[in-house]
Amino acid sequence: MYHHLPKEITDLVGQFSRFPGIGEKTALRFVLFLLGKDENYINELAGQIENIKNLSLCQKCHNITTNGNFCKYCADPARDKKTVCVISNLPELMAIEATSDFLGLYHILGGKIDPLRGTGPEHLRINTLLARVKNDNIREIILAMNSDIPGENTILYLTRILKPLNIKISRLARGLPMGSELEYADPITLSSALEGRQEL
Amino acid sequence: MYHHLPKEITDLVGQFSRFPGIGEKTALRFVLFLLGKDENYINELAGQIENIKNLSLCQKCHNITTNGNFCKYCADPARDKKTVCVISNLPELMAIEATSDFLGLYHILGGKIDPLRGTGPEHLRINTLLARVKNDNIREIILAMNSDIPGENTILYLTRILKPLNIKISRLARGLPMGSELEYADPITLSSALEGRQEL
Known part of the structure; x- marks a missing residue:
């Protein structure tokens, strides 16, 4: 028309x-x-x-940069260069920065492993992550993925290839969000909260 | 963020x-x-x-034009210059053109009378419509509005100011859409279909 x-x-x-x-x-x-x-x-x-x-992408973490070289986090001498938070895309970086609680560096994969949508590990920036772990003396990798199927796939895959490198690997805690009511929580969230319960 | x-x-x-x-x-x-x-x-x-x-707007009907003067409908000698279909916006023109059943001209009001959203008759291109009716010897005005509240408001208002000009004014028929099932029709549509029933 x-x-x-x-x-x-x-x-x-x-x-x-x-x-x-x-x-x-x-x-x-x-x-x-x-x-x-x-x-x-x-x-x-x-x-x-x-x-x-x-604009171009940071050579290290693939975040956006205006100088064609390193992004402001990778270039910042005050950030902890030994801890890398792995995320799938930029909005997640912004969500984590908004907490002001993370002072390490990032690595933007550019997606999640999702065979149904045709995204395999070869489409993600995993090689540059491995190179960083080896060359930059990284001590801890935080896998900050959504807990959906592609997120879990990505966490499983990365854990398998990062484990042999003998570094600390962690994932974000799963549990009840702030302000939620136990009686309305879905069973999977509740299971995660039980499994990850913390001693007082 | x-x-x-x-x-x-x-x-x-x-x-x-x-x-x-x-x-x-x-x-x-x-x-x-x-x-x-x-x-x-x-x-x-x-x-x-x-x-x-x-792009600019046609001086007559306010449709889009590339030549800064009249749109392709107003400039087309084959169209019936005595019948004007009044619509609120361009997508409605396209919907009507897609039927190939209307060979008159259009008049794009630029909205509908909707006091709740702050649109009064003074925000619509009603003066140019009245000028056309007077100067171009228009014989019929078809008010092609949605049958929602702003559409009905606009039809009522335009009918009131066009009636004294002694031209034919019509509105689109309301009734059951093609392929609909009587048993699931909403009561207002069904009332309209009964009221506008056609003799066979």
């Missing part, structure tokens, strides 16, 4: 439809929203999108 | 967050998606967004 529209619109609708989670109808809403904006707004948006090209 | 990110990212996240229906988390997903794309893709997207500036 979009062939009634000028090419400028159909092109951009097609482009926005490739964004994650965006279908043609939402893409068209975006374009109509932009049509209502003035020239300055359009120029600013186009410019900000072009700025993306200034 | 986004202050841990480079300015190039937070700026663009902020920009995408202003898109309709997009929150900060989705905006960040968009930016991460763009970060994974090559320079050509980024240039193409930025260019297509800038192309939006080539």
Whole structure:
């Protein structure tokens, strides 16, 4: 039904439809929203999108960096260089940074092992993680994955290949979230909470 | 939590967050998606967004046009210039065009009367509609609105101000959609279908 529209619109609708989670109808809403904006707004948006090209990934941890070399965590002399928190993507880094409780470095895998979606270990940045463990004298690896199936797969796989390297490996604690009510907790969370109970 | 990110990212996240229906988390997903794309893709997207500036609205019906003057429907000598279908936004024009059953012109109001969202008749392109009726010798106005409350409000308002001009005014038929089952129809749809029953 979009062939009634000028090419400028159909092109951009097609482009926005490739964004994650965006279908043609939402893409068209975006374009109509932009049509209502003035020239300055359009120029600013186009410019900000072009700025993306200034960014690259940190050579060590694959976090985003603006200087083409190391990211601000890897370059920070105050961070503990012996502890590496392994995460699948950037939003998890931000969630952990928001706690201010972790002062080590990160390693962004770029995904989780998920055969059903065609993601195998070969698609993740595991080689660079192994190289760091060997070359940088890493002492502890924290596997900070969601406890869904791909997360558990990834934890299992990484544990198997990291164990022979004789370093400390840990995973995030599973249990009841703050403010939750025992009576409404799902059985798997409750099992994890029981299994990981702490002596007082 | 986004202050841990480079300015190039937070700026663009902020920009995408202003898109309709997009929150900060989705905006960040968009930016991460763009970060994974090559320079050509980024240039193409930025260019297509800038192309939006080539578009303007038809002076008559407020549809999108590339020539700054009349849209392809208003400029088409084959269309019936005496019948105007009044719609609130562009997607409705496309839905009607997809039927190939309407050969008149359109008038895009730019919204519906919805006091709860702060949209009054003064925010809609009603003056240009009245001018068309007077100057272009319009014979029939079809009010093609959704049958929700703002749609009904708009139909009521337009009927009241168009009636004195002595032209034919109609609205789209309400009734059972194709393939629907009577037993599951909601009472309001069923009432409309009974009220608008057609003699055979």
